[in-house]
Amino acid sequence: MTIFSFFTRASQAFHGYPVASKLILVSTLTLSAGGLVAYSESESDIGCPGGVVDQNENRKKRVVVLGTGWAGTSFLKDLDSSKYDVQVVSPRNYFAFTPLLPSVTCGTVEARSIVEPIRKIIKKRNGEVQFFEAECVKIDASNKKIMCRSNIDNNLVGNDEFSLEYDYLVIAIGSQVNTFNTPGVIENCHFLKEVEDAQKIRRSVIDCFEKTILPGLSEEERRANLHFVVVGGGPTGVEFSAELHDFLEEDLYKLYPGVKDLVKITVIQSGDHILNTFDERISSFAEMKFARDGIHVQTGCRVVSVSDKEITMKVKSTGETCSVPHGLVVWSTGIGTRPVVRDFMEQIGQGKRRILATDEWLRVKGCENVYAIGDCATIDQRKIMEDIAAIFEAADEDKSGFLTVGELRAVLDDIIIRYPQFDLYLKSKHLADVTDLLKDSEGNERKEVDIEGFGLVLSHVDSQMKSLPATAQVAAQQGSYLSRCFNRRDHFEKNPEGPRRFKGSGHHVFRPFQYKHFGQFAPLGGEQAAAELPGDWVSMGHSTQWLWYSVYASKQVSWRTRVLVVSDWTRKFIFGRDSSGI
């Protein structure tokens, strides 16, 4: 069976989740039309054929987007740029399909196959969207202004710093590595956040072998150089370990046969299991697969420091610390807040929080007209118990002091939309109807409840609240949601689509953001993968790997990258991975 026919079949198999497979495909094909005249604070007329735009009240609102990752790109792809003056600022002029970064570390996929120039993605007929390759170094929310610095490090002329004004700011700059302040991590570890990181790891793995094979090294030194340590047993760390193992087995051992027996891969995980955010079945399948492959998994260990030669960890159960020499450490655990966001949080009174908070409409809390999407922020979901009195009052139409089944049913949809945890609660308790909800502790039906009883009924709802994971899937959905809000702002301001306001009157303009989980994959090497799909469906093994190929091919941002990624996989099957040190 050819790869393509297999893809077709695997793709058909995936039609149980058509939205996931079509989501990006569709958005790739639907380029929104329009004729926005770009605006720049400077006198620049570059990319702005319309020239100067007068600054009177009729001018279009300026939208500044920070970042070209999943969230920013997804927002830009769907934004109707005829309605806004759009400016994009990002230190990288491309979008990278980050879920394939672990594949880039070992050359299964080439770095260039997973990137697409952002200018190509945002290109419209008249160049309506302006892109600036620069880093945002300060957000000045009180003056609606951002300060940027060019990250191009060469001798070209021009100002390195400039500022942009905005009417709406969309922060989508993602996160940075979280070292948990562990000493030596920044200096001595590799990371897996950017394309450059993956390329650097690839070169370093080859370097480890080339250095080890030089004359004059003791066996101990050779073992040290060929000890590859992965810190973090999450999906990224596990996928990288699996990729590395395949790279060694399928390619490098043939070229460096003499040192084959000296190689060791260790995964250090602070929890008790790797892939502990996945279903238990997947977690143990992965552990068994790794044990068979000879990948050493060290659970219950916390890394306390990393030097250039050794990594020191503490065994949680015994409290003992031990140090092992290493050749290469990849740090893939947790995400942290970028300094510019941290500074912005201080300004807007979120200084004590760990991560930037938005409301359910992705608006940054404590700040006007600033939105934050993707890994850089989290939705601070409103607790239903905080609003219990307001909900009761609003629902109690006849002001009787009691809520009847009918009254509750009338506001149920609004509650479900406004407080998504409520829907999760109903599902988790298998409650089909309001009458079930109102049953008392002995299971007897009740016709009405007072405020205390209502509070008791809803008291466990908020336990269902959970923050969304920092994944590409969430970021892409948020970008897409926000662009829809921007595109239809005028319409919905007149005809609100949102739920009823329990505090205050009328309706919210928009429905709050709602995340749909389409499942997640964990490639485990050796052409095997595990997948967790909605409906508690778990799939593992070779067929899942083909499903993975199919989904990842279909989710590519352009036909160019799709063709390149598929041909990279084909190339790997035929010729293996390249081990040249470039």
Next chain:
Amino acid sequence: MTIFSFFTRASQAFHGYPVASKLILVSTLTLSAGGLVAYSESESDIGCPGGVVDQNENRKKRVVVLGTGWAGTSFLKDLDSSKYDVQVVSPRNYFAFTPLLPSVTCGTVEARSIVEPIRKIIKKRNGEVQFFEAECVKIDASNKKIMCRSNIDNNLVGNDEFSLEYDYLVIAIGSQVNTFNTPGVIENCHFLKEVEDAQKIRRSVIDCFEKTILPGLSEEERRANLHFVVVGGGPTGVEFSAELHDFLEEDLYKLYPGVKDLVKITVIQSGDHILNTFDERISSFAEMKFARDGIHVQTGCRVVSVSDKEITMKVKSTGETCSVPHGLVVWSTGIGTRPVVRDFMEQIGQGKRRILATDEWLRVKGCENVYAIGDCATIDQRKIMEDIAAIFEAADEDKSGFLTVGELRAVLDDIIIRYPQFDLYLKSKHLADVTDLLKDSEGNERKEVDIEGFGLVLSHVDSQMKSLPATAQVAAQQGSYLSRCFNRRDHFEKNPEGPRRFKGSGHHVFRPFQYKHFGQFAPLGGEQAAAELPGDWVSMGHSTQWLWYSVYASKQVSWRTRVLVVSDWTRKFIFGRDSSGI
């Protein structure tokens, strides 16, 4: 017509020069067999399953090869490694198909498509050839030893320096850039020697555009940043200019439409014409094409200095100097000797020479058992006039003091082989036979000549001597020639194949190296190329570009790179070049 069918046809068209097209193909397919046990000076047993080899007289001779470029790789591919202990030292663990480097600068071909791991090329069943990724920092010819330093710059353990002993040394480390001591060139120019150079240029071109498009630059500053200067109008400089022009026209102008009119490409050439080593027709065709394309060619100018912002040149005819601002300068003029070779030349009494000299058998002059091939050396061809007395004496069988037609005819083949300029002379004068050669100045036939007459006859022969160009073609042929000598050393020492020794008795063991020129290409952009082929055949235009595609595809070192290069070309036709700044 599909690309592949066109290739097939172009390939058939090229069958007029079957050797050129098959040369590498054949050598790719013929992997020499053998079972050499590798030897290392250290106790290392890496890659050496046979373990320690006793150092008695029966041991195999050690061959150390420096470099993995065209010469070194060509030597290694054909070497019968069952006869020698082979060790290879090179700072890069791959072979790069350098003629495609200009294509890499603009992403027409990816860097990884033109490299092949040297370990894959030299891989034999038992790992007989050892490769060390290191730089040779000193050749100690008197002790038959080389000193090496690892160029892997990281925290791995192990000695950075080591030495290797040799019985035979093959120097194939190529050349470095020649700046002609022009101030500022090293600091401020890009080069086109290594794969990394090409990758750096690619990023820098994109940087120039991204920086220019930032707000706040004056038009003058924009023009400066988008002024691309190429120093050197040879094949590399011309091909790079053409590639850059295509990249701009076909890809970048669409993404950066606002700055299109500010871009300028300038080629600075010290001679009166670009491509002045080519046929005049090609040179003027290229100049006309460049004039049509808007590539500014500035001939008769010498660059006197390069700063980070400006390039200063002197117009030869008027002696005036002028400075122009630049965004990027690519320096592609001339080659220089590497420091390690310079130091070696001092040791062996070649200190006053510009470039390392070998004899016609590629043996370094003034040194035992050291060979030099490729760009790092030149063949110091023996002049026929220096040996005129010896040749006369050897040819004058009857010692009559006169050479008859018969006597001369008897040694003619030996003279032609020993002094290749003699053959060129005969051809250039259209002399069919010895009788023509012996004609006196009035054109009358002579039966015999004395030594003076013989000297007069040969007096202009040495004017035909020319040193070989520093091309991949020469290097590959030298590597191949030398491996044949190494493989058949035992046989030819007993049965010499070389010409008669005019000084001394007997025959030379081997025939001297003889270069066969298969022509050269100059791609000119816009799917047009020029080719100069043997027999004074010149071809220009679109069909020549297809011939170029065909030849370059067939000359790839492996099927992997062949497939990758062809698919890169196809990808470029369909999707264009990538402009992501990675």
